[in-house]
Amino acid sequence: MATVKLIEYEDASSDVREIYDDIRAFRKTDFINNFWKGLANNPEQLRRTWTGIKEVMAPGALDPLTKELIYIAVSVANKCEYCIHSHTAAARAKGMSDEQHAELMAVIGMAHSTNGLVTSMQLPVDDAFKVEAAAP
Amino acid sequence: MATVKLIEYEDASSDVREIYDDIRAFRKTDFINNFWKGLANNPEQLRRTWTGIKEVMAPGALDPLTKELIYIAVSVANKCEYCIHSHTAAARAKGMSDEQHAELMAVIGMAHSTNGLVTSMQLPVDDAFKVEAAAP
Amino acid sequence: MATVKLIEYEDASSDVREIYDDIRAFRKTDFINNFWKGLANNPEQLRRTWTGIKEVMAPGALDPLTKELIYIAVSVANKCEYCIHSHTAAARAKGMSDEQHAELMAVIGMAHSTNGLVTSMQLPVDDAFKVEAAAP
Amino acid sequence: MATVKLIEYEDASSDVREIYDDIRAFRKTDFINNFWKGLANNPEQLRRTWTGIKEVMAPGALDPLTKELIYIAVSVANKCEYCIHSHTAAARAKGMSDEQHAELMAVIGMAHSTNGLVTSMQLPVDDAFKVEAAAP
Amino acid sequence: MATVKLIEYEDASSDVREIYDDIRAFRKTDFINNFWKGLANNPEQLRRTWTGIKEVMAPGALDPLTKELIYIAVSVANKCEYCIHSHTAAARAKGMSDEQHAELMAVIGMAHSTNGLVTSMQLPVDDAFKVEAAAP
Amino acid sequence: MATVKLIEYEDASSDVREIYDDIRAFRKTDFINNFWKGLANNPEQLRRTWTGIKEVMAPGALDPLTKELIYIAVSVANKCEYCIHSHTAAARAKGMSDEQHAELMAVIGMAHSTNGLVTSMQLPVDDAFKVEAAAP
Numbered sequence: 001m002a003t004v005k006l007i008e009y010e011d012a013s014s015d016v017r018e019i020y021d022d023i024r025a026f027r028k029t030d031f032i033n034n035f036w037k038g039l040a041n042n043p044e045q046l047r048r049t050w051t052g053i054k055e056v057m058a059p060g061a062l063d064p065l066t067k068e069l070i071y072i073a074v075s076v077a078n079k080c081e082y083c084i085h086s087h088t089a090a091a092r093a094k095g096m097s098d099e100q101h102a103e104l105m106a107v108i109g110m111a112h113s114t115n116g117l118v119t120s121m122q123l124p125v126d127d128a129f130k131v132e133a134a135a136p
Numbered sequence: 137m138a139t140v141k142l143i144e145y146e147d148a149s150s151d152v153r154e155i156y157d158d159i160r161a162f163r164k165t166d167f168i169n170n171f172w173k174g175l176a177n178n179p180e181q182l183r184r185t186w187t188g189i190k191e192v193m194a195p196g197a198l199d200p201l202t203k204e205l206i207y208i209a210v211s212v213a214n215k216c217e218y219c220i221h222s223h224t225a226a227a228r229a230k231g232m233s234d235e236q237h238a239e240l241m242a243v244i245g246m247a248h249s250t251n252g253l254v255t256s257m258q259l260p261v262d263d264a265f266k267v268e269a270a271a272p
Numbered sequence: 273m274a275t276v277k278l279i280e281y282e283d284a285s286s287d288v289r290e291i292y293d294d295i296r297a298f299r300k301t302d303f304i305n306n307f308w309k310g311l312a313n314n315p316e317q318l319r320r321t322w323t324g325i326k327e328v329m330a331p332g333a334l335d336p337l338t339k340e341l342i343y344i345a346v347s348v349a350n351k352c353e354y355c356i357h358s359h360t361a362a363a364r365a366k367g368m369s370d371e372q373h374a375e376l377m378a379v380i381g382m383a384h385s386t387n388g389l390v391t392s393m394q395l396p397v398d399d400a401f402k403v404e405a406a407a408p
Numbered sequence: 409m410a411t412v413k414l415i416e417y418e419d420a421s422s423d424v425r426e427i428y429d430d431i432r433a434f435r436k437t438d439f440i441n442n443f444w445k446g447l448a449n450n451p452e453q454l455r456r457t458w459t460g461i462k463e464v465m466a467p468g469a470l471d472p473l474t475k476e477l478i479y480i481a482v483s484v485a486n487k488c489e490y491c492i493h494s495h496t497a498a499a500r501a502k503g504m505s506d507e508q509h510a511e512l513m514a515v516i517g518m519a520h521s522t523n524g525l526v527t528s529m530q531l532p533v534d535d536a537f538k539v540e541a542a543a544p
Numbered sequence: 545m546a547t548v549k550l551i552e553y554e555d556a557s558s559d560v561r562e563i564y565d566d567i568r569a570f571r572k573t574d575f576i577n578n579f580w581k582g583l584a585n586n587p588e589q590l591r592r593t594w595t596g597i598k599e600v601m602a603p604g605a606l607d608p609l610t611k612e613l614i615y616i617a618v619s620v621a622n623k624c625e626y627c628i629h630s631h632t633a634a635a636r637a638k639g640m641s642d643e644q645h646a647e648l649m650a651v652i653g654m655a656h657s658t659n660g661l662v663t664s665m666q667l668p669v670d671d672a673f674k675v676e677a678a679a680p
Numbered sequence: 681m682a683t684v685k686l687i688e689y690e691d692a693s694s695d696v697r698e699i700y701d702d703i704r705a706f707r708k709t710d711f712i713n714n715f716w717k718g719l720a721n722n723p724e725q726l727r728r729t730w731t732g733i734k735e736v737m738a739p740g741a742l743d744p745l746t747k748e749l750i751y752i753a754v755s756v757a758n759k760c761e762y763c764i765h766s767h768t769a770a771a772r773a774k775g776m777s778d779e780q781h782a783e784l785m786a787v788i789g790m791a792h793s794t795n796g797l798v799t800s801m802q803l804p805v806d807d808a809f810k811v812e813a814a815a816p
Contacts, residue, residue, distance in 0.1 A: 001258070001260070001538045002257050002258050002259050002260065003256065003257055003258050003356065003357065003360045003373075004257050004373070004377075006259075031264060033262045033264065033265070034259045034260060034261075034262050035250070035253075035254060035259060038253075038254075038257040038259055039253065039257075041370065041373075041374050042374035042375075042377065042378060044378075044463060045253075045374065045377070045378050045381070048459075048460055048463065049249070049250065049253070049381075051456075052246055052249075052456055052460075053246060053250075055242075055452060055456065056239075056242045056243055056245075056246045057243070057246075060235070060239050061233060061235035061236040061238075061239050062205075062236055062239045062240065062243075066202055066205065067239070067243050069198075069202065069205075069206055070205055070206060070209045070240060070243045070244065070247070071243055071246075071247045072800070073206045073209040073210050073213075074209050074210070074212070074213045074243075074244055074247035074248060074251065074388070075247060075251055076210070076796060076799045076800040077209075077210045077213030077214050077796070078213050078247070078248065078251040078255075078351070079351045079622070079623045079624075079799055080250075080251040080254050080255055080351075081261065081802060082254045082259045082260075082261050083247070083250060083251050083254050084547065084799070084800065084802055085261045085262075085265040085266065085547065085802065086261070086262070086265050088265075088547045089264070089265040097197060098585065099196070099197035100197040100198055101547075101548070101585075102197070102585050102586035102589065103192075103196050103197050103198045103203070103586075104198065104206060104800075105548075105586065105589070105797060105800045105801065106191075106192045106586060106588075106589050107192055107193070107198075107203050107206045107207055107210075108206065108210055108796045108797070108800050109192075109589070109593075109793045109794070109796050109797040109800075110188055110189060110192045110193075110207075110793065111206070111207045111210035111211060111214070111219070111796070112210060112214065112792040112793050112795060112796030112797075113185070113188075113789045113790065113792050113793035113796075114171070114185065114189075114216075114219060114789070115210065115211055115214040115216040115219050115792060116618070116756060116757070116788045116789050116791070116792030116793075117171075117174075117175065117181075117185070117785060117788070117789040117792075118171060118174075118216050118218045118219055119214075119216055119756045119759055119764070120139065120752070120756040120764065120784075120785045120788050120789075121138050121139055121140050121174040121175075121785065122137070122138050122139050122761060122764055122765065123138050123142075123170045123171060123174055123218045124137070124138065124170060124218075125170075125217065125218050125221045125222070126169045126170050126221075126222070128167060128169065128225070129169070129221040129222050129224075129225040130221065130409045137674045139764065139765065139768045139781075140781070140785075177778065177781075177782050178782035178783075178785065178786060180599060180786075181782065181785070181786050181789070184595075184596055184599065185789075187592075188592055188596075191588060191592065208392070210796070212388060212391045212392040213388070214759070215391055215486070215487045215488075215759045216759070217394060220391070220392065220394055220411065221394065221411065224411045234449065237411075237412070237449075238449050238450035238453065239450075240392075241389060241392045241393070241412075241450065241453070242450060242452075242453050244388045244389070244392050245385045245386070245388050245389040245392075245453070245457075246385070247388070248384040248385050248387060248388030248389075249381045249382065249384050249385035249388075250381070251384060252348060252349070252380045252381050252383070252384030252385075252482070253377060253380070253381040253384075255348045255351055255356070256344070256348040256356065256376075256377045256380050256381075257377070258353060258356055258357065266545045273530070273532070273810045274529050274530050274531050274532065275528065275529055275530050275628065275629065275632045275645075276529050276645070276649075278531075303536060305534045305536065305537070306531045306532060306533075306534050307522070307525075307526060307531060310525075310526075310529040310531055311525065311529075313642065313645075313646050314646035314647075314649065314650060316650075316735060317525075317646065317649070317650050317653070320731075320732055320735065321521070321522065321525070321653075323728075324518055324521075324728055324732075325518060325522075327514075327724060327728065328511075328514045328515055328517075328518045329515070329518075332507070332511050333505060333507035333508040333510075333511050334477075334508055334511045334512065334515075338474055338477065339511070339515050341470075341474065341477075341478055342477055342478060342481045342512060342515045342516065342519070343515055343518075343519045345478045345481040345482050345485075346481050346482070346484070346485045346515075346516055346519035346520060346523065346660070347519060347523055348482070349481070349482045349485030349486050350485050350519075350520065350523040350527075350623070351623045352522075352523040352526055352527055352623070353533065354526045354531045354532075354533050355519070355522060355523050355526055357533045357534075357537040357538065358533070358534070358537050360537075361536070361537040369469060371468070371469035372469040372470055374469075375464075375468050375469050375470045375475070376470065376478060378463075378464045379464055379465070379470075379475050379478045379479055379482075380478065380482055381464075382460055382461060382464045382465075382479075383478070383479045383482035383483060383486075383491070384482060384486065385457070385460075386443070386457065386461075386488075386491060387482065387483055387486040387488040387491050389443075389446075389447065389453075389457070390443060390446075390488050390490045390491050391486075391488055392411065393410050393411055393412050393446040393447075394409070394410050394411050395410050395414075395442045395443060395446055395490045396409070396410065396442060396490075397442075397489065397490050397493045397494070398441045398442050398493075398494070400439060400441065400497070401441070401493040401494050401496075401497040402493065402681045480664070484660060484663045484664040485660070487663055487758070487759045487760075489666060492663070492664065492666055492683065493666065493683065496683045506721065509683075509684070509721075510721050510722035510725065511722075512664075513661060513664045513665065513684075513722065513725070514722060514724075514725050516660045516661070516664050517657045517658070517660050517661040517664075517725070517729075518657065519660070520656040520657050520659060520660030520661075521653045521654065521656050521657035521660075522653070523656060524620060524621070524652045524653050524655070524656030524657075524754070525649060525652070525653040525656075527620045527623055527628070528616070528620040528628065528648075528649045528652050528653075529649065530625060530628055530629065545802070545804070546801050546802050546803050546804065547800070547801055547802050548801050550803075575808060577806045577808065577809070578803045578804060578805075578806050579794070579797075579798060579803060582797075582798075582801040582803055583797065583801075589797075593793070593794065593797070596790055596793075597790060597794075599786075600783075600786045600787055600789075600790045601787070601790075604779070604783050605777060605779035605780040605782075605783050606749075606780055606783045606784065606787075610746055610749065611783070611787050613742075613746065613749075613750055614749055614750060614753045614784060614787045614788065614791070615787055615790075615791045617750045617753040617754050617757075618753050618754070618756070618757045618787075618788055618791035618792060618795065619791060619795055620754070621753075621754045621757030621758050622757050622791070622792065622795040622799075624794075624795040624798050624799055625805065626798045626803045626804075626805050627791070627794060627795050627798055629805045629806075629809040629810065630805070630806070630809050632809075633808070633809040641741060643740070643741035644741040644742055646741075647736075647740050647741050647742045647747070648742065648750060650735075650736045651736055651737070651742075651747050651750045651751055651754075652750065652754055653736075654732055654733060654736045654737075654751075655750070655751045655754035655755060655758070655763070656754060656758065657729070657732075658715070658729065658733075658760075658763060659754065659755055659758040659760040659763050661715075661718075661719065661725075661729070662715060662718075662760050662762045662763055663758075663760055664683065665682050665683055665684050665718040665719075666681070666682050666683050667682050667686075667714045667715060667718055667762045668681070668682065668714060668762075669714075669761065669762050669765045669766070670713045670714050670765075670766070672711060672713065672769070673713070673765040673766050673768075673769040674765065
C-alpha cells in the first residue's frame with residue numbers, strides 16, 4: 001500500500017488533468033501509471049517531473065534506448081523496485097532485446113563487484129584519470 | 137592511503153605478472169592502474185576480475201561505449217569515487233563526447249530523483265509492467 | 273516472512289516484558305509493532321534501542337515532528353520499506369499534514385537528484401563551505 | 409578534480425550567465441558555488457535544477473530551515489560529501505544552532521541503526537501502519 | 545514477478561544443464577534456487593558467477609560460516625531482500641545459532657549507526673589509521 | 681574539514697572527560713580518535729555510542745575479530761571512508777592476517793555483484809528460504 005493516495009483522472013483537479021492529458025497524448029495511450037497518480041498529490045511536483053522527464057529522455061546525443069538502460073542501471077543500484085519494473089518495461093517497449101538485457105545485467109553485476117572491491121581498498125585515483133575535461 | 141599494498145610489477149609474483157602482461161597487451165599500454173595493483177594482493181581475485189571484465193565489457197549486443205556509460209551510472213549511484221574517475225576516463229577514451237556526458241548526467245540526476253520519489257511513496261508496481269519476459 | 277521470530281508478550285521473558293510494558297505506558301497504547309517483537313530476540317538490543325529512541329526522539333532543539341520528517345528522509349534514502357511506513361504513520365500521528373508530506377517528498381526528490389549530479393561530477397568542496405563550526 | 413569543467417561567469421554563454429545572474433540576485437551574493445559551475449556544461453540542466461531548487465526550497469508548509477535539515481539527512485544517507493558540506497553551511501546560514509545540528513545527527517544515527525536492523529530482520533509492515541492516506 | 549524468465553532444468557540448454565548438474569552435485573541436493581534460474585538467461589554469466597562463488601566461499605583463511613555472516617552484512621547494507629533470505633538460510637545450514645544471528649544483527653545495527661554519524665560529521669581519517677599495509 | 685568541531689580532552693566538559701577516560705582505560709591507550717572527538721559535541725550521543733559499542737563488540741557468540749570483519753563489510757557497502765580505515769586498523773590490531781583481509785574483500789566483492797544481479801532480476805524468494813526461525 002502506498003503512503004500517498006493515488007489520484008485517478010476522475011478525481012483530479014484541472015491542473016493535474018492537464019498533465020495527465022499531456023502524458024496520454026505524448027505516449028499515445030490512455031494508461032497513466034501509478035508514479036504519476038502518486039505525484040499528483042503535489043501538482044507542482046507532477047508538472048516539474050513530467051517536464052523534466054520529457055526533456056531528459058528525449059533523443060539527443062544519446063538515443064532513447066541507451067537512456068533507458070542507464071535509468072535501469074541507476075534504479076538497480078538505488079534498489080527501487082517500482083523503477084526497475086517500469087523502466088525495464090519501457091526499455092523493452094523501445095526495443096531492448098533479451099541479449100541486450102542480459103548484457104546490461106552483466107555490466108551491472110560487474111560494476112557492483114568492482115565498486116565494492118575498490119571501496120574496500122580505498123584506492124587513490126591514478127593521475128592518469130585526472131585529465132582535464134574538454135572545454136564545452 | 138589505500139588499506140592494501142599496491143603491488144608494482146617489479147615486486148609481483150609470476151602469476152600476477154602474467155595477468156599484468158595480459159592487461160598491457162590487451163590495452164596496448166604499459167600503464168597498470170591502481171585497481172589491479174590492489175587486487176594483486178589476491179592473485180585469484182585479480183585473475184577472476186580481469187577475466188570477468190574482459191568478458192563483460194567486450195562488444196556484444198551492447199557496444200563498448202554504452203557499457204561504459206552504464207558502468208559510470210552504477211558507480212555514481214554506488215558512490216565509488218575511483219570508479220567514477222576511471223570509467224569516465226575510459227568512456228572518453230572510447231569516444232564519449234561532452235554532449236553525451238552531459239546527457240548521461242542528466243539521466244543519472246533524473247533517475248535519482250524519481251528513485252527517491254517512488255521510494256517515499258512506496259508505490260505498488262502497475263500490472264502493466266509485470267509482463268512476462270520473452271523466452272530466451 | 274521475517275528472518276527472526278516475532279516475540280509476542282505472552283511468550284516473552286520478564287526482561288522483554290519490562291520493555292514492552294514501558295513501550296505501552298510511554299505510547300499510551302497496547303499495540304507493540306513488529307520492530308520491537310523482532311528485536312526482542314536480543315533483549316539487550318531491545319533495551320538499548322528503546323532507550324536510544326526515547327532519548328533521540330524527545331522534544332529538544334528540534335520538535336518531534338521535525339525529527340520524524342528527518343527519520344523518514346533517511347529511511348527513504350536507505351530504502352527501508354518498513355521504516356518508511358512506520359515513520360510516515362508516526363509523522364501523521366504527530367500532525368504531519370498532506371501539504372507537509374508533499375513538501376517533504378519534494379525535498380527528498382530534489383536532494384536525490386542533486387546528490388546524483390554532484391557525485392557524477394566529483395566536485396571539490398568550495399572553500400566557502402569549509403567554515404569552522406562554532407564552538408559548542 | 410572534477411570530471412567536468414567548471415564554467416566561470418567570464419567563460420559562460422549568455423543563457424548560462426542569465427541563470428548565474430538570477431542566482432546572484434536571488435541569493436544576494438556574487439558567489440557562485442561549484443555545483444552551478446559544473447551544471448553549466450548543460451545549460452538546460454542548469455536551468456531545470458535552479459528552477460526546481462527555488463520551487464522546492466521556498467517557504468511553504470515546511471519552513472526553509474526544516475527543508476535544509478531534510479536535505480542534509482538525505483545527503484548523508486546518500487554519502488554525498490559536497491552536498492553535506494554545502495547544505496550544512498546553508499542550514500547554518502538559515503539559523504541552525506549547534507544544538508539543532510547535534511540533534512539532527514542523533515536522529516540520522518538512530519535512523520541508520522534501525523534501518524539496518526529492520527532490513528536484516530525483513531519485517532512485515534504492521535497493518536496498523538497501512539492506514540489510507542487522507543484525500544488531498 | 546521477476547524481470548527475467550526463470551529457466552527450469554527441463555527447458556535449459558546443455559551448457560546451462562552442465563552448471564545445474566554441478567550445483568546439484570556440489571550442494572548434494574536437487575534444489576536449484578531462483579538465483580541460478582535467472583542467471584541462466586546468460587549462460588556465460590551463470591558459469592562465471594557459479595565458478596566465482598565456489599572459489600570465494602570455499603574454506604580458507606576465513607571459515608565458511610564467517611563468510612556467510614559477511615555476505616549477510618553486505619546484503620543488508622545493500623538492501624537485497626532475496627540475498628538476505630538466501631544467505632541467512634545458508635548461514636543457518638552452516639550452523640549459525642540464534643545467538644550468533646542476534647549478535648550479527650547487533651553489529652550491523654551499530655555499524656549503520658556509526659556510518660551515518662561519521663558521514664554527517666565528515667571526519668578526517670586519523671593518521672594512526674593510515675598504517676602501511678603489511679607486504680603480502 | 682569536519683562539519684563539527686573536534687573536542688580535545690583539554691577543552692572538554694567533565695561528562696565528556698569521563699567518557700574519554702573510560703575509552704582510554706578500556707583501550708589501554710591515551711589515543712582518542714576523531715570519531716569520539718566529533719561525537720563529544722553531543723555528550724549524550726557520545727555516552728550512548730560508547731556504551732553501545734562496548735556492549736556490541738564484546739566477545740560473545742561471535743569473537744571480536746569476526747565482529748570487526750562484519751563491521752568493515754557494512755562500512756564498505758555504506759561507503760564510509762573513515763569507518764573503513766578505522767575498522768580495518770582495528771581488525772589488524774585484533775590479528776587479521778593479510779590472507780583474511782584478502783578473503784574478506786573477495787566476499788565483499790562477490791556479495792556486491794550478486795546483490796546487483798538479484799536486484800536487477802527482481803527475483804521472488806524461494807519458499808525453501810522462508811523457513812521458520814528457531815525459537816529463541
